[in-house]
Amino acid sequence: MESIEFEKPETVDQAVALLQGASGNAKILAGGTDLLVQLRAQMLEPSVIIDIKHIEETRKLTKNSDGSYTIGAAVAGAEAGDRDDITKDWPGVIEGWELIGSTQVQGRASLGGNLCNASPAGDSVPAMVAAGMTVNIAGPNGRRTIPVEDVTVAPGRTCLEKGEFVVSFNLPARPAGGGDAYLRLIPRTEMDIAVVGCGVAITLDDAGVVKTAKISLGAVAATVLVVEDAAKAIIGTKLDADAMSALDAACQAACKPIDDKRGTIEYRTKIAGVLARRAVTIAAERAGEK
Amino acid sequence: MAKHHITATLNGEPVEFLCSTRQTLLDVLRDELNMTGSKEGCASGDCGACSVMVDDRLVCSCLVLGAECDNKKIESIEGMADGEKLHPLQTKFLEEAALQCGICTPGVLVAAKALLERNNNPTETEVRYWLAGNLCRCTGYDKIVRAVMNTAADMRENAK
Numbered sequence: 418m419e420s421i422e423f424e425k426p427e428t429v430d431q432a433v434a435l436l437q438g439a440s441g442n443a444k445i446l447a448g449g450t451d452l453l454v455q456l457r458a459q460m461l462e463p464s465v466i467i468d469i470k471h472i473e474e475t476r477k478l479t480k481n482s483d484g485s486y487t488i489g490a491a492v493a494g495a496e497a498g499d500r501d502d503i504t505k506d507w508p509g510v511i512e513g514w515e516l517i518g519s520t521q522v523q524g525r526a527s528l529g530g531n532l533c534n535a536s537p538a539g540d541s542v543p544a545m546v547a548a549g550m551t552v553n554i555a556g557p558n559g560r561r562t563i564p565v566e567d568v569t570v571a572p573g574r575t576c577l578e579k580g581e582f583v584v585s586f587n588l589p590a591r592p593a594g595g596g597d598a599y600l601r602l603i604p605r606t607e608m609d610i611a612v613v614g615c616g617v618a619i620t621l622d623d624a625g626v627v628k629t630a631k632i633s634l635g636a637v638a639a640t641v642l643v644v645e646d647a648a649k650a651i652i653g654t655k656l657d658a659d660a661m662s663a664l665d666a667a668c669q670a671a672c673k674p675i676d677d678k679r680g681t682i683e684y685r686t687k688i689a690g691v692l693a694r695r696a697v698t699i700a701a702e703r704a705g706e707k
Numbered sequence: 708m709a710k711h712h713i714t715a716t717l718n719g720e721p722v723e724f725l726c727s728t729r730q731t732l733l734d735v736l737r738d739e740l741n742m743t744g745s746k747e748g749c750a751s752g753d754c755g756a757c758s759v760m761v762d763d764r765l766v767c768s769c770l771v772l773g774a775e776c777d778n779k780k781i782e783s784i785e786g787m788a789d790g791e792k793l794h795p796l797q798t799k800f801l802e803e804a805a806l807q808c809g810i811c812t813p814g815v816l817v818a819a820k821a822l823l824e825r826n827n828n829p830t831e832t833e834v835r836y837w838l839a840g841n842l843c844r845c846t847g848y849d850k851i852v853r854a855v856m857n858t859a860a861d862m863r864e865n866a867k
């Protein structure tokens with residue numbers, strides 16, 4: 418086994434220069450809960466590991482004056498879960514993030530790592546997508562900001578170019594009448610990989626009619642899905658039985674899952690509809706709470 | 708490549724060590740610092756036998772690189788007792804036989820201590836979820852959960 422260099426840049430520019438200048442495979446290290454497992458299993462042979470946690474921007478979780486949040490790419494789930502503001506404003510985003518692993522894994526697991534590991538079953542991703550979150554990417558050509566759903570292009574592959582990494586995420590202010598939720602199904606009660614995950618963010622008007630909706634499914638296709646037909650099925654309704662059936666059907670229609678020991682195609686598809694109904698119900702309850 | 712020279716604190720004492728990039732904090736604790744209380748059950752974050760605190764956060768030391776630990780505050784099972792005086796959790800685990808082979812015990816104790824420092828009145832459900840990343844092949848968990856709950860009750864009583 419070759420030895421691996423280890424770098425801990427303190428600025429974004431230094432990190433980009435290291436990524437760009439690396440001969441061989443450079444790997445970013447955030448919480449290491451995927452990277453170290455892969456290293457140990459010899460799935461990776463990086464020439465250099467670049468620890469981004471000394472870059473202040475990656476480590477800060479800030480509520481901005483307009484009510485939006487900037488979340489550093491390397492902030493750990495446990496740190497976010499300890500914050501009353503974001504937990505109250507976006508419970509679904511926090512639910513997805515906090516479902517990642519055990520208490521110990523939470524001490525390290527970041528949104529940047531969960532997204533860039535690019536598993537179709539990453540638990541934080543559907544809720545981030547539903548909430549309309551975007552990613553701030555830095556690279557040799559400067560910065561760009563793109564929606565979370567555009568980052569993963571295939572299992573294990575992101576759209577990041579050589580020299581690029583995720584610095585932080587933007588989470589909008591919680592809208593008036595807004596609520597969100599994330600649910601996943603796993604065969605156990607803790608510590609397992611999602612068979613299906615569903616993130617929902619909606620807004621209701623004063624009469625309880627759905628004004629906006631974004632619905633996202635994880636683990637039922639090669640990448641996390643945005644199900645526009647599911648959103649259409651409930652916008653303009655009061656979430657009556659017909660709207661919920663249409664939502665369920667749209668989610669099932671969007672699934673292109675794999676068949677494995679943890680869930681057959683038929684099962685995953687059916688569950689996608691069930692979780693969407695339940696997550697929408699929870700999001701609507703939260704939207705009603707002032 | 709040259710090894711990394713790391714300075715940190717371990718259980719309140721300054722420590723220095725050399726490590727390669729591949730060495731995890733668990734490798735460093737056990738192989739470089741001769742602190743063999745933290746156990747390696749899986750080396751993949753699943754079992755929690757390697758649980759330690761790094762800068763006041765509970766983590767799996769098998770999922771932290773030694774090279775990351777420069778200037779960090781590390782706390783392991785070896786720092787739990789005060790000299791010969793056991794921590795109330797340790798005493799309770801012995802009294803109530805909340806261990807059999809003992810491999811999981813250091814990690815369980817470190818994790819349970821972290822819980823009780825945040826919440827001295829956890830429900831059974833909270834204890835079970837908090838310790839979900841600590842696997843035990845012997846006890847069936849019941850005695851562990853009860854010992855943690857009973858320690859919490861004692862600590863509340865003593866704080867009165």
Ligand SMILES: Cc1cc2nc3c(=O)[nH]c(=O)nc-3n(C[C@H](O)[C@H](O)[C@H](O)COP(=O)(O)OP(=O)(O)OC[C@H]3O[C@@H](n4cnc5c(N)ncnc54)[C@H](O)[C@@H]3O)c2cc1C
Pocket residue numbers: 444445446447448449450451452453454469490491516517518519522525526527528529530531532533534538539540541577581582583584608609610611751752753
């Ligand atoms: C026991 C255990 C249980 C788990 N359970 C779950 C679970 O229930 N649900 C779930 O979704 N996941 C789970 N995971 C996987 C893992 O914990 C998550 O994916 C976690 O969010 C990864 O974050 P990290 O900060 O540890 O990433 P790292 O391991 O540091 O990085 C992961 C990958 O992303 C890259 N990367 C990291 N940050 C960036 C960045 N800012 N820019 C570009 N690339 C970057 C790294 O190079 C690496 O390839 C589990 C892992 C373990 C060990």
Ligand code: FES
Pocket residue numbers: 746747748749750751752753754755756757758767768769770
């Ligand atoms: S050895 Fe670290 S979690 Fe099992």
Ligand code: FES
Pocket residue numbers: 805806807808809810811812842843844845846
């Ligand atoms: S006592 Fe043997 S593994 Fe827990």
